[in-house]
Amino acid sequence: MSVMRDGAEGRSPWQDLVGSHRPLLLKLLSGVLVFGAWEIAGRIPVSYAFPTFIESMSALLRMTLDGTLFAAYAETLKPLVVGVAISAVLGIALGLWIGLSKTFDWLFSPIFVVMQAAPLAALIPLLVMAYGIGLTSKVFVVCIMAMPVIVLNTAGAVRNTPANLKEMGRAFLATDRDVILKIVLPAASPVIFSGLRLGISAGFIGAILAELKITPTGVGDIITFSRSVADYASMYAAIFSIILLAVLFLNLLERIETGLFGGNVRGYASD
Amino acid sequence: MVMPQTERAFTPDTVDDAVTVKRITKSYGAVEALKNMTLSFPRGELTSLLGPSGCGKTTLLKIIAGLLEPTSGEVLVNGRAVTGPGPDRAFVFQDFALLPWASVMRNVAFGLELRGVAQSEREAIAEKYIAHVGLKGFERAYPHELSGGMRQRVGLARALSVDADVLLMDEPFSAVDEQTRRKFQEDLLNLVKTENKTFIFVTHSIEEAVYVSDQIAILLPRPSRVSQIIRPQGFRDKDVDNIRRDPEYLDIVDDIWSSLRSYVE
Amino acid sequence: MLVLGKYRLPGMSSLLLWALLWEIVGRSGLTFFVPPFSEVCVTLFNVIGTPAFVKALQETAVAFFAGVFFAIVIGIPVGILMGKSRLLDELLLPWVNMFLSAPLTALVPVLMVLFGFGMQAIIITTTLFAIWIIILNARAGVMQINRSLVEMARSFGATPMDAFVKIYFWAALPEILGGVRIGVIRAVKGVIIGQLLISIVGFGALFELYSANFLMAHFWAVLLVLFAMAFAVSELLAALERRVAYYAASR
Numbered sequence: 001m002s003v004m005r006d007g008a009e010g011r012s013p014w015q016d017l018v019g020s021h022r023p024l025l026l027k028l029l030s031g032v033l034v035f036g037a038w039e040i041a042g043r044i045p046v047s048y049a050f051p052t053f054i055e056s057m058s059a060l061l062r063m064t065l066d067g068t069l070f071a072a073y074a075e076t077l078k079p080l081v082v083g084v085a086i087s088a089v090l091g092i093a094l095g096l097w098i099g100l101s102k103t104f105d106w107l108f109s110p111i112f113v114v115m116q117a118a119p120l121a122a123l124i125p126l127l128v129m130a131y132g133i134g135l136t137s138k139v140f141v142v143c144i145m146a147m148p149v150i151v152l153n154t155a156g157a158v159r160n161t162p163a164n165l166k167e168m169g170r171a172f173l174a175t176d177r178d179v180i181l182k183i184v185l186p187a188a189s190p191v192i193f194s195g196l197r198l199g200i201s202a203g204f205i206g207a208i209l210a211e212l213k214i215t216p217t218g219v220g221d222i223i224t225f226s227r228s229v230a231d232y233a234s235m236y237a238a239i240f241s242i243i244l245l246a247v248l249f250l251n252l253l254e255r256i257e258t259g260l261f262g263g264n265v266r267g268y269a270s271d
Numbered sequence: 272m273v274m275p276q277t278e279r280a281f282t283p284d285t286v287d288d289a290v291t292v293k294r295i296t297k298s299y300g301a302v303e304a305l306k307n308m309t310l311s312f313p314r315g316e317l318t319s320l321l322g323p324s325g326c327g328k329t330t331l332l333k334i335i336a337g338l339l340e341p342t343s344g345e346v347l348v349n350g351r352a353v354t355g356p357g358p359d360r361a362f363v364f365q366d367f368a369l370l371p372w373a374s375v376m377r378n379v380a381f382g383l384e385l386r387g388v389a390q391s392e393r394e395a396i397a398e399k400y401i402a403h404v405g406l407k408g409f410e411r412a413y414p415h416e417l418s419g420g421m422r423q424r425v426g427l428a429r430a431l432s433v434d435a436d437v438l439l440m441d442e443p444f445s446a447v448d449e450q451t452r453r454k455f456q457e458d459l460l461n462l463v464k465t466e467n468k469t470f471i472f473v474t475h476s477i478e479e480a481v482y483v484s485d486q487i488a489i490l491l492p493r494p495s496r497v498s499q500i501i502r503p504q505g506f507r508d509k510d511v512d513n514i515r516r517d518p519e520y521l522d523i524v525d526d527i528w529s530s531l532r533s534y535v536e
Numbered sequence: 537m538l539v540l541g542k543y544r545l546p547g548m549s550s551l552l553l554w555a556l557l558w559e560i561v562g563r564s565g566l567t568f569f570v571p572p573f574s575e576v577c578v579t580l581f582n583v584i585g586t587p588a589f590v591k592a593l594q595e596t597a598v599a600f601f602a603g604v605f606f607a608i609v610i611g612i613p614v615g616i617l618m619g620k621s622r623l624l625d626e627l628l629l630p631w632v633n634m635f636l637s638a639p640l641t642a643l644v645p646v647l648m649v650l651f652g653f654g655m656q657a658i659i660i661t662t663t664l665f666a667i668w669i670i671i672l673n674a675r676a677g678v679m680q681i682n683r684s685l686v687e688m689a690r691s692f693g694a695t696p697m698d699a700f701v702k703i704y705f706w707a708a709l710p711e712i713l714g715g716v717r718i719g720v721i722r723a724v725k726g727v728i729i730g731q732l733l734i735s736i737v738g739f740g741a742l743f744e745l746y747s748a749n750f751l752m753a754h755f756w757a758v759l760l761v762l763f764a765m766a767f768a769v770s771e772l773l774a775a776l777e778r779r780v781a782y783y784a785a786s787r
Contacts, residue, residue, distance in 0.1 A: 026626040034631065049649040110548045117721055117770040118763040119728035122739065125747040126755060130569045168368035171336055171356050172382040172433065182385075186372050204639035205729075212641065212733055223645050232649065239646060243638045250637045261372075 051233040060237035068222070069241060076218030076242070079135055080207040083142025084200055091147045091199065092192060095154020099188075100180070109155065115148040121206075124213055138210040145206030146199035153195025157188035190261035197253045204246045289314040289437055289469035290335060295344035297330055304330045306494040307344070312437075312486075317463045317470035319480040321527070322490035323534045328473045329365075329441055331490075335471065336362050336439050348437060358386070361430035363440040367422045369414040375401060376410040378425050382433035393432075400428040404458075420451035437469045444479070452479075457511045459483050477527050481520055489527060491534060499530065571753045580757035588742060589758070595738035599655060600727045603662025607719055611667045612712055615674025616704050625675070632675075636668040640726070644733045658730040658737060665726025666719035673715025677708025710780050717773035724766045 035053045042052030051059075063069045097104045098112075124141060131137040161184045169179045211220025219242050226234035290312040297305040305327045312318045320328040333339040335346050337356040346353040348360060361382065369378050376394060377384070379401055383393035401410055404424040414422055423443055430438055444452045460483060463470055474480050480487050481503060489499040506517040514520055555573050562572030583589050618625040618632075643664065647657040685707055689699045705712070731740030739758065746755040 023626060026623070027630055030627040030630060033627070047650050106545060106547075107550045107553070110551050111554065114551075114763060114767050117724075118766045119725045121725065121729045121732055122743065122759055122762055124732060125743045126569065126759075129747055129750075130567075162368075164364060164366050164368040165370065167338055168362070168364060169385070171338060171360075171362035172385050172429075173356055173358060174385045178385055182381075183370070186370070189372075201637050201639075205641050208639050208641045209729060209733075212645065219642075223642070227645060227649060235645065235649075239642045242642050243634075246639050247634050247637055 056236040059233035079138035087146040091150030098155035099158025146203040157191035316485035319484040326490040327495035361435035579753040607666035611670030615671040619678025661730035666723035677711025
């Protein structure tokens, strides 16, 4: 991002420094403001259940050092990874099918369109009744949250493969298999990838929801337990860590996405 | 005015025709895009399909390519009936149709890749044609890094590298700027001379058609038909720079314009 | 989708087929958890009038509309200000982006201890789900406004307030509405997630009641109502957005 102001010859070195690092400095300033406000609000305190920023961070440090956090994440990430993997494989396959076949489009699209708009979390009590409180239910929760966006993105991308590329493939004797593997899939992959990213984002919501609603395990356990013993610093620390983890991971995915597909978004047709 | 031209539209069974179109009709529901069209394309020559928009010239080209199926009638390529795309024909697209995620090298070799040619072999062939169209050094570039004219050179190299007898070109120069277009036309003339291929060339530019063609088929719309076949003769062997000043060239351009004028608007 | 080559089936008609499948599965007695569709429909009409359902619907509606109201009233001005002021934008954007992709469910326990197990926490959850995309879209809408429109306002002596209300809001309207539509869909999910976790209010309480008593048909009936309403809301907003889209192209 180049947001530097140009012009203005003969600026002081200090201005140059501020000018060239402005985005970073402002990010830092923004962090200091928000965490500072958190600290002050905790010191007033605004509520008996509102620890200061420093208290929360030291709780986070303590849990990281004694290994509690790692054990918790091993537990939390299990349904997330399994659920996202299932959703990715099944979702992309279904999406491909829907995108390629008009009949399947007619048959399946409405279901996923409704699922996309509907508050699927409401299914959780039912899943618990059907599959108990174990890993299966949690994986299901992650799947129903993550799947619709993956399916709909894949189907849309496949449906929108540039017609001229498919025609070119046929003109150069591509088989149906060639067209799908060498033209449709590569053309659709940026949108499929961003569908996966959104699916993972929804999967995080599902995984945490499952741990808070079904049975407290992993990070959900830390949150629930520390709340019950009024150790609010640990509770805030656990919540802080899961949000941080999700945001960092999703940012990483977004960077990979621009790195992989950045050049391909341009250059279709005759621009 | 005496024009050096021969009518040969309805004598399609000459031996040296690479492509013959026989009584082709194509209708979309009640709309007839092509009606009972018969035309032949002599081997080793460039034939233009020229006409106002809506005259069905691209439809005819895609039927020859096997990308569209005619409602009735048949297309013969080297005496065999066309049932779909085949290795004897290669297509150059108006909008280039390059894979945006593939390098110039892979794009040019793509036709060979689909035919199952081994990688090292197809890249050697592709490299030759990349140099041939003047893109040497751009093998690792991606389409979005190229100008419109360069992209169409990639499309041309892709069509040349599969070594088909017939090259089908659908308004290949309409999406490039005027200067590039002129250069392309000169290059095309050289290509017709050096490569022993049959070219079928769709265009809506009268000057372009007269400049590059051995034979021009003028198509008229509603109902779509071949109104005239023109074979420019006097200036074909002249230097590329002198064609545009040749009196025969200018006469043919004028003549075509006066017959097409009434179809504009 | 064409049948027999000429009859066009309407887009959502396959749902009828799925309902039929549901009926068959339900009748086969394959699983206790899926009662026949017809039974669910009958239950639906019985449930709709009951005080428990009416109460749940009321509480949900109040929480939903209050949450969406705050998200819009706070989100749009903040987004417009971010689009206008570079300093504000650089200070706030990282946070907005963060909360947009953050798993907000994790924040519900905090809201519960801070605001109690009641309406307040649910309303705030709903707002939190909806607000970020509304801010981001309003910001994007303002940033694409034609410069000459802004200069026109200034040259005719518009006050900042006038420019805000009469230019920025209207010029950014298509993007703002797009944000509101996505925000509202997220709010529907937020309000249900909030109720499930707090579970003594609205549909959350209703679900607890039905699942504790194994009233499967009741459970599905309420789900149907909920999904249908969510879908209707999102279609309604999409239709509204299309009505404004006409001038998005001609600004």
